[in-house]
Amino acid sequence: MTLFLRDSKNRNIVDMDLFTCSETNRDGSRSVDLRVGIGIVPYSILLLENQDKKEEIIKDFDFIDEMRGWLWEWRRNNTEENFKQIKDEVKDILVKIGGKYKLWYVED
Secondary structure (H helix, E strand, O other): OEEEEEOOOOOEEEEEEEEEOOOOOOOOOOEEEEEEEEOHHHHHHHHHHOHHHHHHHHHHHHHHHOHHHHHHHHHOOOEHHHHHHHHHHHHHHHHHHHHHOOOEEEEO
16 A cells, blocks of 8 residues: 655655565564655755744654654554554554645555
């Protein structure tokens, strides 16, 4: 599943893949993992257009960029059985951050 944050010109600022790993764990379960890409051009435009919020933007997008660490180190229990719950949590985070900067959340 791919999750996006897009600007008003439909440019992808965040492109995140949330998926179940194909390898099984020792106990036979499969883990949920994610990959994050942040588009440098649309991110830079957002930053330049919001100089008054630049420190907050940098902090928020650094968190998004490090969400794999959040999933594995803080959230934990990222098993296939919890995929929907994890997706909902990730969506909530992206919607909250996106709302601050008038970005649209999109799932594909």
